Amino acid sequence: SQRPLPQPHPWASAPSLLTIALEDLGLLEEELASPEPPSLEEVLENDACSRLLSDASNLEQGTPKRWKQLEQWVADLQAEVASLRGHRARCEHATLSLLRELLQVRACLQLQDTQLKRLQLEARQAAPAPEKEDIQAGPGQRCPFCARLVEVREALTQIRRKQALQDSERKGAEQEASLRLSELTGKLKQEEQDREVACGALQKSQEEVGQKVDHEVARMQAQMTKLGEEMSLRFLKREARLCGFLQKSFLALEKRMKASESARLRAESALREELEGRWRQLQELDTERVRALQGQLCQAPSARQQEECHLLEQCRGLDKAVVQLTEFVQQNQVSLNRVLLAEQKAWDAKGQLEDSRAGELATYLQENLEAMQLASELAQQEMHGALELLREKSQALEVSVAELVRQVKDLSDHFLALRWRLDLQEQTLSMRLQEASNEWAVAEQRWREGLTRCREEAEAHLREVQEQVDQLPQQIEAVTDKCVLHKSDLDCKISAEATARELAVEAVRQELAALLSSVQLLREGNPGRKIAEIQGKLATNQMMKLETSIQDNKTIQNLKFNTETKLRAEAMATLQESVLRLWSEEGPWAPTLSSRRGPMSLGRQQLFVKDVAPNDVVPVNHWGVYQAVRWLQWKTALMNLAARQTPRSVALEKPLGQKPACRLSSLPVPQK
Known part of the structure; x- marks a missing residue:
């Protein structure tokens, strides 16, 4: 399959x-x-x-x-x-x-x-x-450019790092x-x-x-x-x-058949010879007797009659003997035939048995051959x-x-x-x-190439900024002088206003005393004293409000002055840091600039520092008049720059001391 x-x-x-x-x-x-x-x-x-x-x-x-x-x-x-x-x-x-x-x-x-x-x-x-x-x-606007240059340097360093x-x-x-x-x-x-x-x-x-x-x-x-x-x-x-085996068996059977046939033929020939001999003897005897009888007949008729009778009796006896002999021969023939038939039947049965055995053997061999052929075909x-x-x-x-x-x-x-x-x-x-x-x-x-170009431009700008920084102490001294003058003016104004208000308070107190006396008089003799009491209470309340407003005004002025001083100190600190940064970063351009900047920068580092006394808690400004005048000039320049860049209404609403800080905080941050 x-x-x-x-x-x-x-x-x-x-x-x-x-x-x-x-x-x-x-x-x-x-x-x-x-x-x-x-x-x-x-x-x-x-x-x-x-x-x-x-x-x-x-x-x-x-x-x-x-x-x-x-x-x-x-x-x-x-x-x-x-x-x-x-x-x-x-x-x-x-x-x-x-x-x-x-x-x-x-x-x-x-x-x-x-x-x-x-x-x-x-x-x-x-x-x-x-x-x-x-x-x-003018020279008042150089500080934003310095900050801008610092930012540009930082941006360049960050770009280098990136x-x-x-x-x-x-x-x-x-x-x-x-x-x-x-x-x-x-x-x-x-x-x-x-x-x-x-x-x-x-x-x-x-x-x-x-x-x-x-x-x-x-x-x-x-x-x-x-x-x-x-x-x-x-x-x-x-x-x-x-x-x-079959050939041998067939040859043996043929030999047996031939032997039986030869024996039968020999027996038949012997019987025939015996019968023929006996028949010849009988014929000879009969002829002899006939001859004897004929001689006797010729010799004597009586005797012949007797002899004829005797011969007849003998003939009869011979006939009987012949009959007996024929019967014996027939019996022998019958028995021989029976024996022959029996032997033939036996040989036929034996031959049939041998034939059946040979057929069975042939069929057996044929079946074996067919089975072997089938087995060989199946195996093939x-x-x-x-x-x-x-x-x-x-x-x-x-x-x-x-x-x-x-x-x-x-x-x-x-x-x-x-x-x-x-x-x-x-x-x-x-x-x-x-x-x-x-x-x-x-x-x-x-x-x-751009960096070299920027470096050259920065060197030029630094030269200009250095020139402006050289002018900064004079400006700071002028600003400090202006601050001192402004402070003295404010102190004079505050003292004059305080004396005027004290005089006004004394006058109001006198009026109140008069009102109280009048109210007392009205209580004693006038039935409308409730109205006077109410008015007195109102007057006292107004006086108390006036005193609180005066104190609030003083505190506000003090706070403004303190905030202004703090903002000035912070601006000076930032300016000092920027100047120190510029002086510290001017190393690569030192050969291109003048050689006198080193000792000048070392001497200028002490101009914008406030000293602190060992016994004082609050730092005291020990600047001179020149530094104060320069500071006032710098402050006016910053205020003008802030006033130019911001709207006038916003600039008027903001306090005076906050303008430099606003200007410094409003500088554009470079995109990194």
């Missing part, structure tokens, strides 16, 4: 072929292990069955190991294909991640380029602004990408070598299996031909023996079926091997294409990295 094998799928050929092959192998084992049809001779049946079972057991012992090995090899190939697919997915994921990182690096470079361009534009826009403001507002970080990140990304590419190429090469080794081993194993299957098929064919020849020789020997059919199954399985194995070879070839082509793709991606990535590095070098060169 031949079953058509299904066409294997390209990706699921090995398991299906294995299951089919195992099922066919099981059927083949069942067919080989099944007993042969029963024959008539037990010896031949046992011999043939033992040989077939030994062949089936050898085939059964040899083939499952090979099938297991083939199954293991196919499973290993499938696992290798799955691992190669996973590695391919990982390679694609790694390439995508590298492309994303490169895009991120490129975006960062573009963002840095835009930031550099923006800073260059801001620097170019901010370059002519101090000259215009210097022309418009660029250094991005350079390190870019180098790390390039190194990581190169390492990943080297690892991927190494893994691909290793996997390709492993795959080639596995393919070579698989081809060798398949060739060995094919050779072993061919050897097994040839061995089984040789065994079957040898078994057929042995069976045919045994059948021929058995047939020759039977033919010799089974061998042909087994050979067909083996051929089909070998064809299926060849198809599966061809499919596996095709899949391996496709995988090798795919991996070659993937390798080419990875090489192309590596080349594109290297080109992109080279382009990015070139762009980065161009951007860095531009940035350095």
